[in-house]
Amino acid sequence: MFDAARQRHGDQQWWLIFSGIEAGNGTGDSVDLARATRIAAAFTEPYRFAAVTTAGFYDDAGFCGPCDAPYCHRHWNVSNTG
Known part of the structure; x- marks a missing residue:
């Protein structure tokens, strides 16, 4: 995947590549230096x-505000099978 991202974005840009519990963003998205920081x-x-x-992810990267924890059982409705 890294080579595909390099071909898409070049060597001189920042890019964000992530995979989550259900999906990811493939070869990544270009981000400027301010967002990368x-x-x-x-x-x-x-x-x-x-x-x-403050990172600006639409789902706060899975963090629960009330619990100050990622994917908390109480608020994220985690099933018994994960």
Whole structure:
């Protein structure tokens, strides 16, 4: 996948490649330096909702605000089979 992303975006750009519990974004999306910096800062340990939400992902990268945890059982309606 990395080679496909390199062909699509070139060597001089930042790109975001992710895979989630249900889907991903394939060969990635171009991001500018400002967004790449926000994402890197948002996912610096310790992981907290207040920081993660600044990355600008539509689902806050799966973090639950009330629980300050990723994919919490109470609010994310996780099934018994995962």
